[in-house]
Amino acid sequence: MNAQGPHHQPVHRIRLSLCSHGNPDERPDPDVTTRLVHGDPRMRYYLDYLSNEFTRHYGQHFGHPQFIFLDLPAGYSLWWRPRGNSINNRSGVRNGNFFLWGHPNGQFRSASSFADHIFNTMALNSPICNCGVC
Numbered sequence: 001m002n003a004q005g006p007h008h009q010p011v012h013r014i015r016l017s018l019c020s021h022g023n024p025d026e027r028p029d030p031d032v033t034t035r036l037v038h039g040d041p042r043m044r045y046y047l048d049y050l051s052n053e054f055t056r057h058y059g060q061h062f063g064h065p066q067f068i069f070l071d072l073p074a075g076y077s078l079w080w081r082p083r084g085n086s087i088n089n090r091s092g093v094r095n096g097n098f099f100l101w102g103h104p105n106g107q108f109r110s111a112s113s114f115a116d117h118i119f120n121t122m123a124l125n126s127p128i129c130n131c132g133v134c
Contacts (some may be wrong), residue, residue, distance in 0.1 A: 010065040019122050022075030022102025033079040033099065038071070042080055046098050046111065047071070054115040058123065076102030103133050 027035070036043040047069050055067045072078060082096045100108040108114040108131070117131035 010063070011068060012062075012065050013068045013070055015070050016073045016076075016118070016122075017071045019073060022073050023104050024075045024077065024102065026101045026103065026106070027077055028079050028099060028101060028107070033081045036078045036080050042096075042098075043078060046078055046100075050111040050115060053111050054118060057112070057115055058119045061119075061123070072100070073102065076100060105133050108133055 036046070051067050051069045054069070055065075059065060059067065077100075079099045079101060080096045081099070082094055084095050087094055097109075098111070100111075100114055103117075108117065113132045117129055117133065120126050120129035120131060121134075
């Protein structure tokens, strides 16, 4: 679904769950991390950050639209580990680290590297990916 964003910028809402299939058996130790699900504000924060990173790095390849990712690819799961006791002023949630699992070669430690993966494998349909996990 396309809409108009700020400054008449087209907005593309994308369901990553329809684009790729990860391996649901790839996951971290649940004793030290928490699996995030839809409805958790940390999940929305991650998806918003991923959307912004993808738009910032790759939007020019598509005519400068804004991308909004609505979910994770099928078979992928987002995990969170707390870091300290402080609250992030932007997200309003406790500081922590995100880990995206589902890739057969391991985890994505940043939304930026996953944005690279989305661009190379899904947008370009390329067998060559520079995401750092492939």
